Amino acid sequence: MFKALGRFVLKSLEQIGQASSMVYACIFWFFKSKLEFAQTMQQTVKIGVESLIVAALTSLFTGMVLALQAGTTMQSILGEPIYIGTLVGFSLVRELGPVLTAFVVAGRAGAAVTAEIGTMRVTEQIDALHTLGTDPVRYLVIPRLIAFTVSIPILTLFANISGMFGGYLVSVYGLGVSGHTYFEDITTFIGAGDLMHGFIKSIAFAFMIGVVCCYKGLYTKGGAEGVGKATTQAVVVSMVMILVFDYFLTAILNALGI
Amino acid sequence: MIEIKNLQKHFGDKQILRGVNLNIKEGEVTTIIGGSGTGKSTLIKCIIRLLEPDGGNIIVNGYDITHIKSQMALANLRRKFGYLFQEGALFDSLTVGENVVFGLKYLTDIPKADYAKIAKEKLALVGLKDIEHLKPSELSGGMKKRVSLARVLATNPKVILYDEPTSGLDPIMSQIINELVLDLKHKLGVTSIVITHDMKSAFEISDTLVMLYNGIVELAAPAEKFKKTKNPYAKQFIDGSSKGPIQMQIRN
Secondary structure, X not given: OHHHHHHHHHHHHHHHHHHHXXXXXXXXXXXXXXXXXXXXXHHHHHHOHHHHHHHHHHHHHHHHHHHHHHHHHHHHHHOXXXXXXXXXXXXXXXXXXXXXXXXXXHHHHHHHHHHHHHHHHHOOHHHHHHHOOOOHHHHHHHHHHHHHHXXXXXXXXXXXXXXXXXXXXXXXXXXXXXXXXXXXXXXXHXXXXXXXXXXXXXXXXXXXXXXXXXXXXXXXXXXXXXXXXXXXXXXXXXXXXXXXXXXXXXXXXXXXXX | OEEEEEEEEEEOOEEEEEEEEEEEOOOXXXXXXXXXXXXXXXXXHHHOOOOOOOEEEEEEOXXXXXXXXOHHHHHHHHHOEEEEOOOOOOOOOOOHHHHHHHHXXXXXXXXXXXXXXXXXXXXXXXXXXXXXXXXXXXXXXXXXXXHHHHHHHHOOXXXXXXXXXXXXXXXXXXXXXXXXXXXXXXXXXXXXXXXXXXXXXXXXXXXEEEEEEOOEEEEEEEHHHHHOOOOHHHHHHHHOOOOOHHHHHHHO
């Protein structure tokens, strides 16, 4: 048992070391070489633009559920469905918008990134990049990392809008709250600090997803089975890390008053 | 030109190279033969530093490249080399034309306007034409190999490492590739290190033949001497006989 635990700790430390060295290589090549602009744009479309509909839909229904739950609860406690906009807005902007969008992108684009880079690893395409004068970190990882870090905060913004719209639909057409009241509840209580709170979180999630998914792809071993394993691990690790990061970031940002 | 001293490499508990000593002369074709799993690919991957050796030294033009850590220094080292991968290793997401000229952007100052012409020329050298627009998934195994060779040739490397250049090719195309290797040697002075199981082509193109067995060099000799060797391992390999020390080793 202790042996297995020791092996697990050693393996985890080795992976953290390898991922850190990849991030170091990213910083090195970012400043030492010209950005692969075409690759970066292509990846931003794949990771960001193509995730827009699924991120917006997820958030739309989340906003609708939040409004329904909040409305019903308020109705039963206070006798009328008040502050629905505030509850929906707060939950989305500070918490669910960044977390759910990160989940969606990790599951959709993160898995694809690991599978693509992993396949390149097992078919020697990564080695071929080395022999043709470029570095896989420069050619593959940096464009994807930038694409994740730019796309996820923007997607989060769209997801927040979509979620609030979902909440609006349920509040106005399901619970009989006026649209004016719903939006006033949002704008009165939610400030720039709340937006910043969600924005900082989404950037942190985005960078983490990029690092995990690219790292898992680059260090794939063992043919098609290895690619499948790496892809599953990338998604699972990303999702768990999103929740872990979320707790600690919330604690830190709250302590800083953001 | 390339001096390999006591080179060692292991993967996990398995020792692949157990102290390889070898001299590769400039402008010559050196062919490495040996059974599967004897470390031929590992050896040439160490030479181009796709793998880092665990022990020994690799000296290229008097400069020890064994433990280079700097990314820039590694990139500079690889500029001199071309590497033909066993399975081609073409980039799936790019077209054939883009694959062929891929290295030009990073390894040369050739203007982009010339890329299309170069792609056409290099593909013609390996017997292919009008396939620049195709994706690698639309090609046969042999065609992929030839496109991959065209990609190596595009950057005009001084040293080319071939990992089984003729496997999967028909006899006529194999002969064309053999002649190409010799052409590069005679016309451009390219140094070639070739891994092959095809003994006919090995004797045809090689200045020196090297047999790896059990992670060490069993025999290294000029092609003519190698042909007449009495070394039982090399002799069995040349004859393609199922009886001999290698077979006995497998059975035990």
